[in-house]
Amino acid sequence: MKGQQPPGRVHGPVRRSRLRACAAAFTSLAALAAIGLVAGPAVAVPSAGPCALPRTAAHHSLGLDTWNGSYPRPTRALDAVMIFLSFPDSAPMTTPAQLAADHFPGTSEFFERASYGRFSLRVHPQQNWTRMPQDSAAYAIRRDWSAERRAAYLRDAIRAADASVDFSRYDIVYLVADPDAPGVDSDATKVVNLERPLEADGTEIKRVVTVFERHPPDRNVLAHETGHVFDLPDLYHRPTDGKGDWDTYVGDWDVMGSQFGLAPDLFAWHKWKLGWLDRSQVKCVRGPGTHVVGLEPVAAAPVAGGTVGTRLAVVRTGEDSALAIEARSATGNDKDTCTEGVLLYRVRNQAASGDGPVEVVDTHPHTEACWERSVYPPLADAPLREGESYTVPGTGVRVEVDGRTKAGMWTVRISGPQPVR
Known part of the structure; x- marks a missing residue:
């Protein structure tokens, strides 16, 4: 409840220096006694x-x-x-x-x-x-x-x-x-x-x-x-014994994981759900071959005239799952981010709040970053940097980062098997 399902605050019994504090909370308890909300129309x-x-x-x-x-x-x-x-x-x-x-x-x-x-x-x-x-x-x-x-x-x-x-x-x-x-x-x-x-x-x-x-x-x-x-889930993981790391699912990425995160702006998937991105700002990657996508950083302000460019690329990986790809840079709500680059994460529509509906893909599984500031250093360097590539386990989807323009747009190549239609 620190949040609706759990917390709206850091939720976690273990608070490491208030910076590594676990994000918090627990499931939003419903009403005069019931847990959960009646599904609306x-x-x-x-x-x-x-x-x-x-x-x-x-x-x-x-x-x-x-x-x-x-x-x-x-x-x-x-x-x-x-x-x-x-x-x-x-x-x-x-x-x-x-x-x-x-x-x-x-x-x-x-x-x-x-x-x-x-x-x-x-x-x-x-x-x-x-x-x-x-x-x-x-x-x-x-x-x-x-x-x-x-x-x-x-x-x-x-x-x-x-x-x-x-x-x-x-x-x-x-x-x-x-x-x-x-x-x-x-x-x-x-x-x-x-x-x-x-x-x-x-x-x-x-x-x-x-x-x-x-x-x-x-x-x-x-x-x-x-x-x-606004119907967004908790993205942290609450240990069964209340001890240990709460931030293993998404680390610093997205305030619905940790309120102490260094890059707290909402995932582009959340912005799509809330109606802040529409189909013109979401690239649906389908079919064989390699697809080249230019991604503006999720937290970047619209360009002059209020225009918002492509902020999210999506590959369906199953009937109830998808791979989301977005760029994260030190701007806007993410100005204090530990690292910049192209972030990959899995989305599952069957997973409830607190059960891992989003899991960030660690493209640098053998390294960590910003130990003194990050809520979960193993994921602090999760994004792909310029010139790097990664094949997401279990999907066959390969993501390559060609580069970054002076205006801040990241050029990404996405290839892999034909997604589920």
């Missing part, structure tokens, strides 16, 4: 093409031929209310304005860049504290929260805020707890999906982002959690 996605995997019943499926209508799609401006909760057993040491500044405008700017200006997240922070009826300890807040206590917390929070908040005006609800209250667990941030929505002001509240961060909070935590609100 399927909405056709015009941008889908022959390389688009079909959406499945998996939680946060990365199939994108249809959109799960129970989630808001961020292809328009969305309004979010941020409510600050205090408790009878603690006098707040911060102000609502200070806590709002911990997350905004940073989170809105992250999505503005990631969406190439196609999506605007407008936050409306409350100016005063909303007093909860019970002490913070009474709710037994923790990451793996009891459904009963969690339901009581949500119910009390919405009721307490209803006097000053018109919930009918908002698409997203952030509940921010006083970080200094004794019963607040900073590892419990998550998105709660409500199997039976709460109601206020004639509006159904289907999910809530519950924030229990310290002040200042973990980096990019709200970007991660908000991604769950």
Whole structure:
């Protein structure tokens, strides 16, 4: 839940120097007790093409031929209310304005860049504290929260805020707890999906982002959690014993893996799913022979006039799998990246959130990079560099990087067996 399925924050019990911290969280617990969200109506996605995997019943499926209508799609401006909760057993040491500044405008700017200006997240922070009826300890807040206590917390929070908040005006609800209250667990941030929505002001509240961060909070935590609100999955791996590396699937690549990642911009596949890339910006590689594709870096801003070039190449490798190919460079949300190059990753539409729906292909399996900064050094140098090539195991697909233009475009040659149609 630190994120919707798990976390929206780093989720992991093991936090190495807050930089190698594991990404966090766990699965988004649904409603007053249920885990998981009722699948919403399927909405056709015009941008889908022959390389688009079909959406499945998996939680946060990365199939994108249809959109799960129970989630808001961020292809328009969305309004979010941020409510600050205090408790009878603690006098707040911060102000609502200070806590709002911990997350905004940073989170809105992250999505503005990631969406190439196609999506605007407008936050409306409350100016005063909303007093909860019970002490913070009474709710037994923790990451793996009891459904009963969690339901009581949500119910009390919405009721307490209803006097000053018109919930009918908002698409997203952030509940921010006083970080200094004794019963607040900073590892419990998550998105709660409500199997039976709460109601206020004639509006159904289907999910809530519950924030229990310290002040200042973990980096990019709200970007991660908000991604769950848009039906994006957790990309980290949670060890069964809670120990070990959480970032073995995608490392630093994509904020849905680790909120501490050095290259947190969303994968191009995610941007395609969310509607920020359309078919003209996705190259579907089909048929025999070698295909030459020019890829603009995923995090690069549109050129003059707002034009977005090709950002993703896709090879279908099976009925429920695909190989995605994109360029990553030190710009935009990825300005602090450890390495640059052409990144390869596998996508599976049957894998649920937290079960590895995306796995980065390590094209340099015998080396590591940026040990002092990376959340998972073995994948920090995963991209192919200029002049390098790699044949992806189990697919027969070969990717060669011819070079990079002065404008930053990467020229890639893709060849291999004919993909599944």
